Amino acid sequence: MKCFAVTMGDPAGIGPEIIAKAWRQQPAAMAGCFVAGDVECLRRGAAVVAHPPLAIARIASPAEAADVPPRCIPVLQVGEPARTLPPLGQVSAAAGRMAADAVLWATRAALRGEVAAVVTAPLHKEALSAAGLPYPGHTELLQAEAAAHAGVPLDRMPVRMMLANDELRTVLVSIHVALRAALDAVTFDQVLETLRITDEALTATLGTRPRIAVAGLNPHAGEGGLFGREEIDTIVPAIQAAQARGIRATGPFAPDTVFMRARRGEFDAVVAMYHDQGLIPVKYLGVEKGVNVTLGLPLVRTSPDHGTAFDIAGSGKADASSLLEAVAMARKLVRS
Template sequence: MSLLAITQGDPAGVGPEIVAKAFRDAPDDLRGSFVAGDVATLRRAAQAIARPGVPSLPVAQITTPAAALDAPPRCVPVLQLPGIPGPQPWGRVNAEAGRAAAHSVVWAARAALAGEVAGLVTAPLHKEALAAAGVDYPGHTELLQAEAAAHAGVPLAEMPVRMMLANDELRTVLVSIHVSLRAAIEAVTQTNVLQTLRITHAALSRSLGRRPRIAVAGLNPHAGEGGLFGREEVEHIAPAIAQARAEGIYADGPHPPDTVFMRARAGAFDVVVAMYHDQGLIPVKYLGVDKGVNVTLGLPLVRTSPDHGTAFDIAGQGLADADSLIEAVRMARKLSA
C-alpha cells in the first residue's frame, strides 16, 4: 500500500481536529496514512474531539513514514518533525502557528518529490498566519509550486499549476487563484487560458482515462455578448480555445458563466475552466463544502485538501466536520494509484 502524508494544518484552527476525526471515523480510508507534524498538537486535538462513551483516540509517534503501515485502526500515527512549534492558542492568528503549518507542508512536499510518500493531503492553514511567519507565499498552492520548481531546478514560471475543486457533481479549474479581482481580470490572457486548458486536459486525461470535455466560462456577463460587455472573450478566451482545439483538446466556449456550471453538473461537460477564484469556487462550494476536494494540477506530485478553511470560530470544540478531509484522502489515494 502506498503511503500518504497528511499535514496537520494550522494548530490554532480545526485542521488537527479533522485529521484526528478522520482517523477515528474512517480507519479503512486512512490506512497507510500518517500525520507530518507535532505529536502534542495531535494529542490535544484527540482530546478536543473526545466524547462521553466514545473510546479515546490514541496518538502514536512514529520514526519513519513506513511505520504508519503497522499502526492499528483508529490510531493516529504522527511523524514528529524536528523544530516544529507545538500547540498554539485556539482560534488566534499567530506567527508560530503559521510557521508550524508551513513546516509541515514543506516537509511533506519534499518527501513526495523524493518519492518517500505517494502524495500529500493538506489540512487547512491560515494565510494571515503564514504571512506573520514570514512565508513568502499566500497559500498551499503557491508554496507547493515553489518547492516543486526548486526540486526540478527550474524557474517558478516553468512550473505552472492550477487549482481544481471537485465533488461528485462538479469540477472546476481556475485560471488565477489567490490574487485581487483586478489582478485576476488582468490574468485573463490567451497564454494563461491556453495553459490552463493544457494542464486541465493532461491531468483529467490521466484520471478519467479519456479525453475530458472542458467547458470554458466567459469573464463578463453573457460571455461578453460578442464584445458588447467586454473584449476579453473575443481577444483572449476564444483564441485560446481555438488553439487548444487545434492541439486535440476538447474545449468548448466561452459560455455565459451564470449557466455553464449548471450544464456541467447535468453532465454536458466533465469540468469547467473558470476565469477567477470566486467564479469557479462558489458553485462547487454551494453544493456542499463537506464533499469538495481541492486538487493541485500541474505538480509532479499528488496533492489534495479539503475545500474549507481553519474555522477559528469553532476551533478546539470538536465540532468541525471531517468529511471533506476524508474525501481528500480518498481522492489522493485514487490519483496516486
C-alpha cells in the same frame, strides 16, 4: 506500499480535530496514512474529538505508520516539539510556521518519492504571512518547492487549482490574487495553459480526453463585445489554439449558466477565469464534499475544500467529511 502524508494544517484551527475525527470515524479510510506535524497539537485535537481520546503514536519514518494499530494516529514529528501550543482560534506566527513546516516536509518527501501523496489540512493565510512565508497559500508553496526540486524557474512549473466533488469540477485560470489582478491574468497564454493542464490531468484520471467548458469573464460571456472584449480578443483565440492541439474545449459560455450545464453532465470540467467564479458553485453544492486538487505538480496533492474555521476550533463541531473525500481522491489519483 508507500504511505500518504496528511499535514496537520494550522494548529490554531480545526486541522488536528478533523484529522482525529477522520481516524475515529473511518479508520479503514485512513489506513496507510500518517500525520506530518506536531505530536502535542495532534493530542490536543484528539482530546477534543473523543473521550478517552484516540492514542497518538509517534513514528520516526513513514514506513512505521503501517505498524500502528487502527484507531491510533501515527504522527511524524516535524521539527522540534512545541513547548507552548498556539492558542486555538487566533492568528499567530508560531502556528503559521508550524503549519508551513509540515507542508514543506511532506512536499519534499513526496518529491523524493518517499510518500505516495500529500493531503493537506487547512492553512491560514494571515498566519503564513505573519510567519514570514512569501506564499499566499498551499498552491504557491507547492509550486515553488516543485520548481526548486526540478531545478527550473517558477514559470516552468505551471500549476492550477481544481475544486471537485461528485457533481462538478472547476479549474481556475488564476487563484489567490486581488480581483483586479485576476482580470489582468486572463491572457491568451494563461487560458491556453489552463486548458492544457486540465486536459492532461483529466485524461489521466478519466482515461479519455475530457469535455472542457470555458466560462466567459464578463456577464453573458461579453454578449458579442457589448460587455467587454476579453472573450473575443483573448478567450476565443485560446480555445481555438487548444482545439488545434486536440483538446476538447468549447465556449466561452455565460458564467451564470455553464456550471449548471456541467452539473447536468454536458461537460467533464469547467475552466473558470478567477477564484470566486469557479469556487462558489462547487462550495454551494456542499463544502463537506469538495476537494481541492493541485494540477500540474510532479506529485499528488489534495486538500479539503474549506478553511481553518477558527470560530469553531476546539469545539468538536468540525466536520471531517471533506478531509475523508480528499484522502479518497488522493488514492484515486495515485492509481490513475
